Amino acid sequence: MADAKYDLKRKCMETEDSQPKKRRTDETTGLNNGTKITDVNQFCLEQIFIHLSLEDLLNVADSNAYLKLGTGMPFVWNYAGKSVLIDQTGLIYYTKTKIITKTNGSAPNPLFCDKDITIVDLKTIFQMIRCFGGMITELEFRYYKRSKNNQFTNYHRIMSYIYEFCTESLKKASFDEALGFEGFKIPFKNIEDLTIKHLFGLKEKCLSRVFPNVNRLNLGFCIDDTFSFLSEYFTNLQHLEFNWNVPLSDSVTDILRLNSNLRSFKIGMDDFDVFKRISERYLQSIESLDVEWIGVQKASDSSIYLPNVKKFKYCYYERDVPASKIPFSFNHLEEFEIKYVSTVEIFLTFINENRTIEKLTFDRYAVLSMIGTGQLQNMLPYLKDIIYFRSISDNIDELPLLLSHMEFLRSFAFFAGRTLDEQIRAACDGKWRMNRNNNIVTLERTEAMV
Template identity: 30%
Template sequence: MDNRNEAADRKRQPEGANPPANKRSKTSETVSADVQRASNKIAQQPTKIHYTRLRRRMDEEEEEKLAKLGPQPNDGTTKLTDVNVDCLEHIFKNLSLIDLLNVADSNKQLKPAADLVFASRYGKQWIFILSRYKSILIFERNMYPPTVQIPRSFRLKLLRCFGHLITKLDITHDKHMDAYVNEYCAESLVEIKFQRCKASTLDDLKKPFTQVKTLCFDSCKLGSKLSELDKWFPKVRRLEFTDRNETAVHFPHLQHLTLSLPIDTNNRLNNLSELLRLYLNTRSLSIIGYFEFKYLQSVSEHLQHLERLDINPFGYFSNVGNDTVHFPNVKKLKLRDVVRESRLRWATH
């Protein structure tokens, strides 16, 4: 009976009131392990934080290096801008002038190769940008037909992209184009011809044309501004006027002079004599237009060092008489329709 009562009392006792000894020991071990793990986690936390910051800093430095190098191809392909200049030049030789202009105007990395192609193909050719033509014409040795022609609407882009490579230019006065020519061609032009320009053309200039050796004015009205030409064209060796200019200008390096004498010019002999006195060391002279025999006498009087003389009169000489003109140093004489008067005599050394 006693045993039965003890068993009943144990059943009535709440669970966990007196746990077995082995259970109490297991619970204590679990708690100790949990405490140890928490302690380790707290001890390792500063190291993880330091590693995360270091890794982030290294990643940022790597991104900065890649940004300085520029975008890198990630698909294994080669872009056109990755090709060297020699290969690009070979490729661009197959392009038309318009395509070459578009390439030079669209990408700075491709422009050096486009410059090489333009310089080798058109650098020494004459470029005509005239208002009477709807196209820009490029001639080799100033001979027809042109090497190439493109719409005139490309004139400003042509000067902006390749002006530093153009050496020979024939242009009609245009305010915007004059400014472009001066801005982009001042250091490259060797020969330039102005057509129908006005005195205001010189007002638009900002810097001199330092390499121009041949300067020509066709049907231009410069007036008093003509005296400023030596400032803007300091190295001229060949000067050509195809119309009347009342004011003369001195070019210290001038070797060749071309003059055109209109029929309606007043006091032509005085103007011619004044002009010739400025170029006493000129070696070559071309005269075109309406003039009398006394003009040649003025030439022989002033240009004692003349070595070449080209005469192309409009019509007959007048008042020839029995006079003789003497050119002691002339080595080459070209007469066009001059010997129509039997009394005209030439004396050359």
Template identity: 25%
Template sequence: MSQSKLQKRQYRDGWTRTKRIKLETTNVTTTKITEVNDDCLEHIFNKLELVDLLNVADTCKHFRQSVDWVFERKYKSMKLYLTNINTKYTHELEIRVQSIWVFDILTALKLLRNFGHLLITLDISGFICGWMLQKIFHYINKYCVDTLTEIHFYCLQYFAMEVPLPKVETVTFSYCTLSGHIIEFNKWFPQLRNLEFRGDHFAENGDGKCIEKTLSNLDHLSLKFGPTAFQASNIGEALRLNPQIRRLQVANNNLNISISKYLQNINDLDVHWSTKGVDAETPVIHLKNVQCFRITCYDLMPKILYTFDCLKKFTMESTPRDWNDVIDFVNQNQTLIEVTLKQFGRIPVVDANGKFKLAQTLAKIKTVNFYIFSLSVDEAITFTTANKALKSIRFKLNSKSDYDDLKIKLSNEWTQSIGQTGIVQLKR
């Protein structure tokens, strides 16, 4: 076949194919994105990053249900951090462990506008310039009122609250200047159950009277880090006005015998212990209803100056000055069913005899979490054989390589497991 005929045939065949394709596609119907059903949209949007999801949410009301479903499924349980917000950040937001961090003002406002009705937990930082902070508060008041249950204010000196947040149950103030209308907790947080203060300089003029209010739903009051603005008299008055409070976190410097009568309704007490001002003349406080007691001490832990009637759970995060004090404390509280000992600060020095004595002391406890020093295989076996009431124990072996040896020596009544951090758990 001549080249000219071949070219003509190729031209003709090509033209025929092209023509056939055109004929076939003329009857194909097109579907607009707005006509795609919600199930398909949810599948598509589920592949998007949060920044892209925000852009889609701004596009069309038709996508609202699908976009909300994706956000609720992927991000609703995360805490939103609005911190260091500026107009010069190269990235708008980051997804970290169970949290969303927003750094750009436009992204923050877009997120509050589109998904504020789904947010549960919010953290607002004071490292935001005035007009941005005012705008953020306005959007919170407008879009987040019906869903927020927890809010944390950090280093704020300005609060532009406009309407109450009726579902907020947990409020935390960290290094904030509290003055004016924000301390009207009943007005802004009518369902407040957990109120926490952190930092040493949060109240204007060092006035701790902001907690001397009747808060009918308050169950948990936390002054854990011992703000200097609070005095024992402030805490006593808060407990007197709110006898329904059952959980208290406080520094021991703020507790004294003068307010002990107001501590008798507390079930859960968490004390940050300081040895400052504590001596042999410091009186012991008796607590008749406390069932859970946690104590943390940065220094060597002295003798515990509290006695109990019905203590069930005891946690100590410290290094005792004298292990006999801990042993005596456990022996005095016969109602204990769970003991947790954690190391804080310097590594404790305990000889084999001391460890054996401690094992005998814990013989009546059902659950023991022993993180204060590591055990050898033989010491671990001693704990399990000496304690007939023991149901569960957590501890750390001297070496991970000892775990196989421990499994061989343990009796069949125990099941064992080891975590990534080397913590061994035995269950009877």
């Protein structure tokens, strides 16, 4: 009898072993203990990964090919169209945060951290470009050349990564150096806005080949020898900017001569006579002009005539002799911005000669004080928008009276701290809507009053 019970028990155990074992369910997660994350379908992974921070999303994407597929859409949903800054200058002070975004707080030095996403950690830089470089549309690479060899090596490694993973996606790019472009064989065919801040490393004419569809070209500091490599023809170039005082050499003339489709031009210089000759020959078709005058302006009746300019920005840095006038004339000027002009009389003389101005930007409160007399309105009958790019804090008590005399305006913008919001709203008296962007306040006329 005992032997019969033993045989029955043995047979039951054999039968149990022959059946497939069922996975035990974890009551806390609802998942079987044997389930791996790679068993989860891509749709579910996307719904999980959308809640990750960018740093965690990078680590997941860099860990497994299957998981990387699930990170693509979360990156697009959360970060598509965001500007990315790769910073290797060391100007952003020590921070434990590898990735600085506008949502997780500012860097210890926010002056150098103005993009949506800023990466200062070298490993994270490579992760970002390798995993999501094909989805980045706006990229800035800041680099400060140091004497250490490994730092120089890192520059070329980062450039090679950008070249390998971002050639198809980038539409706007900014580089501190011009090193390495000569070796790029495949062009960045989608970049339309290009900035190169220092041109020391440029050794041959290659920019138009590497960036064939550039529409806006912003060139920074360079030396005389470098300009000879810039005289290239860009098929789509319409906006050209020199962000430093440049010598008006033959090479600059060649750039303007070769690119006759220019519609916007910015330059800083100190030779009026040379610029006048260049302007009258090559800039007659431009519609926007930005001039920074550095040096001594000659007191003469001579002026530069540009008939098609609609937008004009003028900045004059005085040295020894104050400016006698603004030496430019136009047919139909619509927007005018002025900085650092010594006397209000020079400003008033110019706007009296350009009565078609609709938008005005300036930094002298003395001009604002004249609005109460109606002088500005009489001089500019089409004026609709004013931007005063200084703080109005010292004159906040005068704001109600100021607004009461500006009923002809559509908008009025100025700088003001948040502590003044209540006083500004009281001055609006229901006739203006207040919009704030950081420290810039824009007052817009309500529809009923326009």
